[in-house]
Each structure stands twice: as structure tokens, then as C-alpha cells.
Amino acid sequence: MYDHARGGVARPRANAARRQSADGREVTLLEILDRVLDKGVVLSGDLTLSVADVDLIFLGLKVMLASVERAEALRGGLEEKYGTVE
Amino acid sequence: MNERVERPGRDAAVGGYYVYAIVSGKHIAEARLFTVEDATLACVTFSDIGAVIRAAGCDARLTLPYDALRHARIIQALMREDTLLPVRFGTILPNEQAVRALLAERYLSFKRNLARVMNRVELGLCVLCHREREWSDGQPETSGATAGPPPGTRYLRERAFEYAAVERLKRQVTAQAEAIQRRLLPLAVEGQYNVLTDPDLMVNAQYLVERSLVELFRSEVRQLQADQPEQHFFCSGPWAPYNFIDHELLTRGL
Numbered sequence: 001m002y003d004h005a006r007g008g009v010a011r012p013r014a015n016a017a018r019r020q021s022a023d024g025r026e027v028t029l030l031e032i033l034d035r036v037l038d039k040g041v042v043l044s045g046d047l048t049l050s051v052a053d054v055d056l057i058f059l060g061l062k063v064m065l066a067s068v069e070r071a072e073a074l075r076g077g078l079e080e081k082y083g084t085v086e
Numbered sequence: 087m088n089e090r091v092e093r094p095g096r097d098a099a100v101g102g103y104y105v106y107a108i109v110s111g112k113h114i115a116e117a118r119l120f121t122v123e124d125a126t127l128a129c130v131t132f133s134d135i136g137a138v139i140r141a142a143g144c145d146a147r148l149t150l151p152y153d154a155l156r157h158a159r160i161i162q163a164l165m166r167e168d169t170l171l172p173v174r175f176g177t178i179l180p181n182e183q184a185v186r187a188l189l190a191e192r193y194l195s196f197k198r199n200l201a202r203v204m205n206r207v208e209l210g211l212c213v214l215c216h217r218e219r220e221w222s223d224g225q226p227e228t229s230g231a232t233a234g235p236p237p238g239t240r241y242l243r244e245r246a247f248e249y250a251a252v253e254r255l256k257r258q259v260t261a262q263a264e265a266i267q268r269r270l271l272p273l274a275v276e277g278q279y280n281v282l283t284d285p286d287l288m289v290n291a292q293y294l295v296e297r298s299l300v301e302l303f304r305s306e307v308r309q310l311q312a313d314q315p316e317q318h319f320f321c322s323g324p325w326a327p328y329n330f331i332d333h334e335l336l337t338r339g340l
Contacts, residue, residue, distance in 0.1 A: 031210050031322050033151060036158045039328035040174040041108060041335045043188055 102178045103130070103139040103185055106160055107170040107326070110135045110200045122163045123156070130182050132189035135196050137173075138164060139185060148176055165326040169204045171196065171335070172326040192335070199331055206275055206294050207324035209303055213266070213289040214318040256282060263289045269310060273303045276330060288317065292329040300324055 109129065119128050129136040148154075157175045164170055179185050189196065234240060259281045266289060271277050279291035295303050304321055311319040 028320075028322050031212070031325075032158045033154060035172075035325060035328040036154045036161075036175045037150075039331075039336070040172040041331060042174050043105060043177045043179065 102180045103141060103182060105173045105177045105179060105185065106138045106140070106157070107164055107172050108135060108137055108189075108196050108200070109164070109168050109170045110197070111168045123159045125156075125160055127160075130185040130189070132186050133193065135189055135193065135200070137185050137189060138170070139179075139182075161326050165207065165324070169200060169206075170326055171199055171203070171331060172328055195332065195335055199335060202332075203294065203327040203330055205297055206327065206330075207297055207300065208327045208329055209274075209293045209295050209300065209324060210320075210322040211266070211270070211279075211289065211291040211293065211307060212287060212318075212320045212322070213262075213291075214286050214320065215288050215316070259288050263291070266291070266310060269306060270303065273299055273306060278329065294327060294330045295324075297324070 106127070119126050121127070125140050127138055127140050129138055154175050161170075161172050165172075179188065235243070263279050263281050267277060267279065270291075270293060274293040274295045276294040277291060279289055281289055283290055293303065300323075307319055307321040311317075
């Protein structure tokens, strides 16, 4: 790209702009996920999530995430100790 | 009390109701189902507030990041037209009675929070700076393997230098953040910031801004960028007021 103001090739400035734009996109994506996953009114309930074919479970929609295997291991341990867990 | 429920779909009983937001304005008056970002939504109401919901059906299983981004898009579309309290991603209630009971139980909290953010939006500000040089400033020179203190002493001394460098940087960045606050807070209703949550992220701030002042706020950020070209200022939003909701609504489930 020809930079008319400088009368030369504006590669460094273009690179900086591209980098800033890429940084901006990353920042925006992180800001979206940070808000959606970690902020907002907490009501109640559980749900099952999947990330790249790995099942995850939100426990009580709070901050803790655990794998389904871990949750089921915990459940197994509780069942062994206290009987069937509903 | 004016209680009215628009039934969002026959399959709601299977997967429950996915809740997006608590509202008190335009969407309360929606007489029928409405479509946002290809999602068919409805509003379950209690008195003068409501919950924007979607029949979860077979979608009770959610995938990251796809469904999180879809959730964000729907919240963004809703907040363009209405003041709302965004609900945490993945909230599914079993039926409309549960939704209404929740609105009733926490009615005063919802009203207070909606009043706090009425006609206001959240703007985010990230100030990035690449600081390899600053982080390494003050590091003791690593001498050869010959003379010098024993390894344990050398390790502790290096850690002390690192700690001092981090503390020095935090003080410097906090001073910069406070200078930014002095420029931006007059244009906002509320504001908060953290420093150095990541080595490159000098300042991460959020502001609650009147809708009518968003462009003025952005203009001031552009001026800050012009004044400090060695740093990168990213102003994001407008967002729903994720960071300006009372703590009790952020932590307390039913």
C-alpha cells in the first residue's frame, strides 16, 4: 500500500493496524465469553455442556466446572456412602 | 397484578424454558411470540416485569462456544430495544410456573436492579501494552557458574527482584488506570477497573453509561488513544449491564 502522506510504502503502519485489529477481535471474543459464562443473574438449575466432544457439567450454575466423569465418580462415592443419590 | 404467559411451544415441557433476560419495558408488551436471531422467544410476566424465555425442547444440551455466542447474540439483540438484566448462560427452568414463581420471589431485587440500569448500557475498556522489557527491568544479571552466592541465595534474590518489579509495575499501572478513570468517569454513571489481570492487559474496566452518551464516551477513548499511542485502547460494547448487577443476583440461586 502506498502511503500518500509519507510518500512511501506504509507496511509498518499497515502491520500495526492489522495487529491492532486482530487484538481487537480477540479482546471482543474474550469479553463476550467472559460476560456470558461468568456474569449475569444467577437463577437456578443444572445443565450439561459439551466442549469439543468432552462433556462438562455446570454444578448449580456457579463457577465450578467438572467433567462428567468426575461428577459421576463423586456420585458413585456418595452412593456408596449414603445409598442412591437422586 | 397483570400476569400473562405466552406459551412458547408444545415441546417446552420436555426440556424446560431457557431464560435469557429479566425485562420491564418493551418486551412485556409483546402480545405474541417474537423472533430474535432466529430464536422464537416469549415473555413470561409477573406484574410489570418479565422473563424472556425460549422453549428449550431438545436443546437442553448446550455446546461451547457455539451456544454461548448464540446466547450473547440474542442478549445483544434484546438489549438494543429494551433495558434488561442478562441471565447467566445455560439457565433452564422446568416450566412457566417456575419462571413466574422466581419473578415473584425476587420481584423487588429485579425492580431495584432494573432501575439501576434503566436506559443505560455497559461499555468495556481494555488497555493493552506489551511489557516484556518492563517485566524484566531490575532483574539481577545471571552470572556464570563460577563465583557468586550459592544457588539457594541466588534463587531467593532473583525472586525478590521479580517481586519488586511486579510491585513497581502494579503501582505504575494503577496510577495510569486512575488517570484514565479521571477522564472517563465523568461520562459514566458508574465505573470499575482491574489492573494487570494478565501481563499484557494493563487495565480492564467496565462503565455504566447512559445510552445517549455512548458516542461521547467512545470519542473520549479515541482521544486517550491519541494521547498514549504506545498503548492499545479497545472500547467494546454496548453490552447489557453484566457487571452492574447487585451481588445477591449474581450469586444466589433459588
